[in-house]
Amino acid sequence: MREVMMTGMGPGNFSAIRSQFLRCYDELSKMARQKLRSEYQSSTLDTAALVHEAYLKMDGSQKGYADKNHFLAIAAIVMRRFLVDYARQKKRQKRGGDQIQLTYGSANQAVMTSPEEVLQLNDALNRLKALNNRHCRVVEFHFFGGYKHEEIAEMMGVSIDTVRRDWRLAKAWLSKELKN
Numbered sequence: 001m002r003e004v005m006m007t008g009m010g011p012g013n014f015s016a017i018r019s020q021f022l023r024c025y026d027e028l029s030k031m032a033r034q035k036l037r038s039e040y041q042s043s044t045l046d047t048a049a050l051v052h053e054a055y056l057k058m059d060g061s062q063k064g065y066a067d068k069n070h071f072l073a074i075a076a077i078v079m080r081r082f083l084v085d086y087a088r089q090k091k092r093q094k095r096g097g098d099q100i101q102l103t104y105g106s107a108n109q110a111v112m113t114s115p116e117e118v119l120q121l122n123d124a125l126n127r128l129k130a131l132n133n134r135h136c137r138v139v140e141f142h143f144f145g146g147y148k149h150e151e152i153a154e155m156m157g158v159s160i161d162t163v164r165r166d167w168r169l170a171k172a173w174l175s176k177e178l179k180n
Helices: 014-023 025-035 047-059 068-093 115-131 133-144 149-156 160-179
Strands: none
Touching (some): 014 025, 014 047, 025 047, 047 068, 068 133, 115 133, 115 160
8 A cells, every 4th residue: 555645745845855754764764774784984874874865865856756655765766876976985085994884684685895896786786777677676675775575566566476576586687797
C-alpha cells in the first residue's frame, strides 16, 4: 500500500518538502546509519551529516515527489551520490588511511573498504543502469537504501519474486564486473 504524500509536494514547494523530511527523519536516519555502519577514520561524517546533506540536495531540487516511498527512494539515491562524491574527494586528497567502510547487514554482506571501491561500485552501477535500469534500482534500494525485498516490490510495483530475481542477477553481474 502506497502512502500518499501531503498535498503540495510538487516542484518548488520547499515548506512541504521540509515538512515531509521532518516526518521521515527517523527512516532517513536509519538509512544513513546502514550506510555508515563503520565510521570514516576522519570521523567527519556521521548519520546526521549524511541525512542533512541529503536534505540540502533535495530541498534545492525542482522535483516533486509522488508519495512517501518515492521521497525515500530519492533520498537513498541522493545519499549514494553524496557518498560517491565524498569518496572522490578523499581519493583526491591522497591521504593514507582514508577508508570508507559501508556494510549491508545481511547474509548478502557487501563491504566497501576504500574510496576507490565506492567509485568502482558507482561506475558499475552506472553501467548496470544502462543495461537494465530496474536491476540498478533494486541494488540502490537494497544496498544503499536498506530496504527489504518486500518493500522494494511495493515501491516499484512488481512482485517480490521479480525483486529477488533482479537482486540475484544484479548481484552476480556486479560481482563479475567488480572482479575485472
